Amino acid sequence: VLNLLRTLRKDNTGYDLKQLFIGAEGTLGVITAAALKLFPKPAERATAFVAVSDVRQATALLARLQEHTNGLLNAFELLARAGLDLVLTHIPGAKDPFTAPAPWYVLCEASGIKGVAAAFQAGLESALEDGIASDVVIAASEGQRASLWRLRETMSEAQKLEGPSLKHDISVPVSAAADFIDTAIAAVAARLPSARPVPFGHLGDGNLHFNFQMAPGANPESYLGHWDEVQQLVHDIVHEFGGSFSAEHGVGVMKRAALKRYKSAAEIDLMHVLKHALDPKTILNPGKLVPD
Amino acid sequence: VLNLLRTLRKDNTGYDLKQLFIGAEGTLGVITAAALKLFPKPAERATAFVAVSDVRQATALLARLQEHTNGLLNAFELLARAGLDLVLTHIPGAKDPFTAPAPWYVLCEASGIKGVAAAFQAGLESALEDGIASDVVIAASEGQRASLWRLRETMSEAQKLEGPSLKHDISVPVSAAADFIDTAIAAVAARLPSARPVPFGHLGDGNLHFNFQMAPGANPESYLGHWDEVQQLVHDIVHEFGGSFSAEHGVGVMKRAALKRYKSAAEIDLMHVLKHALDPKTILNPGKLVPD
Numbered sequence: 001v002l003n004l005l006r007t008l009r010k011d012n013t014g015y016d017l018k019q020l021f022i023g024a025e026g027t028l029g030v031i032t033a034a035a036l037k038l039f040p041k042p043a044e045r046a047t048a049f050v051a052v053s054d055v056r057q058a059t060a061l062l063a064r065l066q067e068h069t070n071g072l073l074n075a076f077e078l079l080a081r082a083g084l085d086l087v088l089t090h091i092p093g094a095k096d097p098f099t100a101p102a103p104w105y106v107l108c109e110a111s112g113i114k115g116v117a118a119a120f121q122a123g124l125e126s127a128l129e130d131g132i133a134s135d136v137v138i139a140a141s142e143g144q145r146a147s148l149w150r151l152r153e154t155m156s157e158a159q160k161l162e163g164p165s166l167k168h169d170i171s172v173p174v175s176a177a178a179d180f181i182d183t184a185i186a187a188v189a190a191r192l193p194s195a196r197p198v199p200f201g202h203l204g205d206g207n208l209h210f211n212f213q214m215a216p217g218a219n220p221e222s223y224l225g226h227w228d229e230v231q232q233l234v235h236d237i238v239h240e241f242g243g244s245f246s247a248e249h250g251v252g253v254m255k256r257a258a259l260k261r262y263k264s265a266a267e268i269d270l271m272h273v274l275k276h277a278l279d280p281k282t283i284l285n286p287g288k289l290v291p292d
Numbered sequence: 293v294l295n296l297l298r299t300l301r302k303d304n305t306g307y308d309l310k311q312l313f314i315g316a317e318g319t320l321g322v323i324t325a326a327a328l329k330l331f332p333k334p335a336e337r338a339t340a341f342v343a344v345s346d347v348r349q350a351t352a353l354l355a356r357l358q359e360h361t362n363g364l365l366n367a368f369e370l371l372a373r374a375g376l377d378l379v380l381t382h383i384p385g386a387k388d389p390f391t392a393p394a395p396w397y398v399l400c401e402a403s404g405i406k407g408v409a410a411a412f413q414a415g416l417e418s419a420l421e422d423g424i425a426s427d428v429v430i431a432a433s434e435g436q437r438a439s440l441w442r443l444r445e446t447m448s449e450a451q452k453l454e455g456p457s458l459k460h461d462i463s464v465p466v467s468a469a470a471d472f473i474d475t476a477i478a479a480v481a482a483r484l485p486s487a488r489p490v491p492f493g494h495l496g497d498g499n500l501h502f503n504f505q506m507a508p509g510a511n512p513e514s515y516l517g518h519w520d521e522v523q524q525l526v527h528d529i530v531h532e533f534g535g536s537f538s539a540e541h542g543v544g545v546m547k548r549a550a551l552k553r554y555k556s557a558a559e560i561d562l563m564h565v566l567k568h569a570l571d572p573k574t575i576l577n578p579g580k581l582v583p584d
Contacts, residue, residue: 011536019311070405113362115407244303277569
C-alpha cells in the first residue's frame with residue numbers, strides 16, 4: 001500500500017510515483033483515494049454562442065479571446081451545423097440561437113475575476129469587427145446560458161437518436177485542428193461518400209469527438225462494418241498531425257491494436273518493462289491497455 | 293531513445309512516461325529536449341510590500357488576496373524582519389519601505405487581465421481595514437517594483453555576507469505554515485539557543501528557505517558542526533506537518549539519508565523496482581537519489 005496523498009505544491013524527493021498510476025487504467029495498481037484542491041468561486045461568468053465560417057476562424061477566435069481575457073476561457077466548444085441540425089430535430093425545446101444558418105459554431109465561456117465578462121465581450125466585438133466571427137449571442141440570464149449549453153450537451157444524445165455513427169475520440173495540437181479536420185473529412189468522404197461528418201467537442205483542448213453519422217435509411221450493420229477501416233484511416237491522419245487516437249477515453253481492450261500501431265517500439269518496450277516490474281504475475285486488470 | 297515531445301493537452305494512450313523522468317535527477321534517463329507552452333503577456337501587473345504581525349496574518353492575507361483576484365496572484369513571498377535587517381546592512385542601496393519596523397513582511401504580486409491591479413488593491417485595503425495587514429506599500433513605478441523585489445532577491449546574498457547558516461529547503465501545506473514555523477523555531481531555540489531564525493521564501497507554495505544564521509562572532513566550524521543534528525530536528529517537524537524535506541533542490545547525494553528516513557518502505561521499494569527495471573546496470577547517475 002502506497003500512501004501518496006501529500007497535499008504539497010512543491011516536493012522534489014524522489015520519483016513522482018503518483019503520476020505512474022494516473023491513466024494506467026488499473027494495470028499497475030488500484031487507486032483508492034485522492035486529495036482535491038479547491039479554488040475560490042469565480043466572481044463573474046460570461047457565455048456566448050458564436051457563428052463562424054470555418055474551423056480556421058474558430059481557432060482565430062480562440063486566440064483572440066485568450067488574448068482579451070488573459071487566458072481565463074474555461075470552455076471553447078466547436079459544433080458543426082450538421083450537428084446543430086440533429087439537436088434541433090431530436091431534442092425537444094432546442095432552438096437555433098440565430099435566424100440564419102452558419103457552417104460552424106463555437107460555444108465559449110470565460111470566468112474568474114470581476115471584469116472578465118467585459119473583456120470577453122470586448123474580444124467578441126473585436127472578432128466581429130475583424131470578420132473572425134459572423135454572429136454572436138451572449139447569454140443575458142442563467143436561463144439563456146442553460147439553453148445554449150443544452151445545444152452542446154445534448155449533441156451525443158441527438159446523434160444517437162439519429163442513428164449509428166463511426167466515432168473517434170481524438171486530439172491534435174490546437175494550431176493543427178483546422179487542417180486536420182479538412183484532411184480527415186476529405187479522406188473519409190473519398191472512402192465512404194455517404195458518411196455525414198458531425199465533429200464536435202473541446203476545440204480549446206484540441207480534443208474532438210470526430211464522428212460520422214450514417215446516411216438516412218442506410219443499413220446500420222453494413223455501415224458499422226466500416227468501423228475498423230474508417231477508424232484506422234482517421235487515426236493515421238491524427239498521427240500524421242502529431243495527435244492522439246484516444247484523448248479522453250483511454251485504451252482498454254478496443255484500442256490496444258492502435259497503441260501498437262502508433263506508439264514507437266521504445267515506448268511499448270518501456271510500457272512492458274514497467275508492467276512487468278510492478279505486476280510480474282499479470283494480475284492487475286489483465287488484457288487491458290498494454291499490448292501483448 | 294524515447295520521443296515524448298507531443299504538444300497535446302489531452303492524451304490518454306498508455307502510461308504517462310514523460311512524468312517518470314521529471315524530477316528523477318537523471319537516474320532513469322537523460323532528458324535532451326522539452327516542448328514549452330507560451331501564454332499571452334499579462335495586461336496588468338501590481339506589486340506590494342506588506343507588513344504583517346505574524347505568519348498567521350500572512351496566510352490570512354494570502355487567502356484574502358486569492359479571493360479578491362480570483363487566484364491571479366503570481367508571487368507571495370514571506371520575509372522575517374531579521375532577514376530584512378541583513379539585507380539593509382549588507383546590500384548597498386537597499387531601503388526599508390516603511391518608517392517603523394514590523395515582525396514579518398510579504399512581497400506579493402498579481403498579474404493578468406485588465407482589472408487585476410484594482411482587485412489586488414481592493415484586497416489589500418480590506419486586509420488593512422480588518423487588521424490582517426498593518427502597513428502596505430504599492431509599487432507606483434517599474435523602478436519602485438524593482439526596489440521591492442531587490443529586498444527579496446538579495447536575501448540569500450545578504451545571509452551569506454553575514455556569515456554561515458544552517459539551511460533547510462522545505463515545504464508544508466500552506467494552511468500548516470504558521471504552526472510549523474512556530475514549532476520549528478521553538479525546537480531549534482531549545483537545542484541551539486544562539487541560532488538566529490531568518491526564514492524566507494515562497495509562502496504561496498508553502499515552500500520556505502528555513503535558515504538559521506550563526507550569532508555574530510561565534511565560531512563557524514563549531515556552528516556548522518550542528519548541521520546534521522539541526523537538520524534532522526527540523527525535518528522531523530516538517531514530516532509531522534505532512535511536508536517535504538526538499539521542496540526545490542532535490543535529493544542528490546546530500547539528502548539520500550533523509551529520503552530513507554521519511555519515505556515509507558513501500559515507496560522506497562517501488563523506487564528500487566523502477567531504478568532496477570530502467571537501469572539494470574546502474575550506469576545512470578550512480579550513487580544519487582535512490583537509497584542503497
